[in-house]
Amino acid sequence: MNPDPIQSAADIIAEKKNLLIFTGAGVSVESGIPPFRGAGGLWNKVNPDFFEIDHFMRHPVESWERIRSIFYDLWGKCAPNAAHLAFAELEKMGVAFSLVTQNIDNLHQAAGSKNVIEFHGTLGRLRCTRCSFAGPPTRDLLAGNPPSCPKCAALLKPDIVFFGEGIPEHAMDQSFADAESCSVCLVSGTTGEVMPACMVPHTAKRRGAIVIEVNPEESAFTGHITDIYIRGKAGEIMPRLLEEIKKRLAE
Ligand code: NAD
Secondary structure, eight states, X not given: OXXXXXXXXXXXXXXXXXXXXEEOXXXXXXXXXXXXXXXXXXXGTSOXXXXXXXXXXXXXXXXXXHIIIIIIIIGGGOOOOHHHHXXXXXXXXXXXXXXXXXXXXXXXXXXXXXSEEETTEEEEEEEESSSSOEEOOOHHHHHSSSOBOTTTOOBEEEEEOOBTSOOOHHHHXXXXXXXXXXXXXXXXXXXXXXXXXXXXXXXXXHTTOEEXXXXXXXXXXXXXXXXXXXXXXXHHHXXXXXXXXXXHHHO
16 A cells, blocks of 8 residues: 555545545535534534524524524635535546535535535525425525425424434435445545444445545544545645546546
8 A cells, every 4th residue: 555645545546436425514614614613613602502403493583593694694605615626526537426425515516516415404405394395595585584484484494404303314325325335435524423424434334445534633433444544634635636536547
């Protein structure tokens, strides 16, 4: 194995091609979206109760004021960074067949990724808490205080997984099916501590996949299931890794 982890990761990804990408909050940090934990993390500013479904249902007006200002006004202005673009390019090249993200910010799709599984849902859709209505977060819907369903007038929620809610069935099934069938799992921007999402790379590893990790800090995966650890920011490492993969595929 090449002692340079980027070279070594590129060798493996270019040879196997059957790549599953697994991302967390860290890949959006360079787009200006803070992670949950650590310096500058959301937990230092917002009480985690805010993400409890019971709290949301009991205090919809107050919750929606925060949701609107943090998620839609602030995060809504953020654009994909070099890491999002590199992940999308890997899919376009036929190297990555699936991307499982714990993120809710829609930036993978904005970068051009198509096969995205949103494990924790998305801010890109509002869902009625009573009827079957689901639709994009238009300016008109978001203007309501709190936003209400255009069909039945009940409370709308962003279609994200709050604490106390289950993972969407399709996301759960497809993520684990992809983990079972990949040959390489590229993990980036996650502490690997959020259950059950963190079991996706564990499943890939158990089924024989090679796990490559890109993170400026070690995670719960490092030293356990990570085969190749690349220390650094996703926005800096991913374009370099992509170039190395391209070189090998052109040979
Ligand atoms: P986390 O907040 O617990 O940890 C962030 C991880 O990203 C850490 O391991 C950190 O070392 C790493 N990191 C920081 N900067 C990085 C960079 N530039 N490049 C690569 N890695 C970097 O995140 P988590 O493990 O994903 O768990 C938090 C939960 O909250 C997840 O469900 C997550 O998706 C969600 N969340 C989502 C967003 C978003 O949609 N952008 C933002 C905050 C939290």
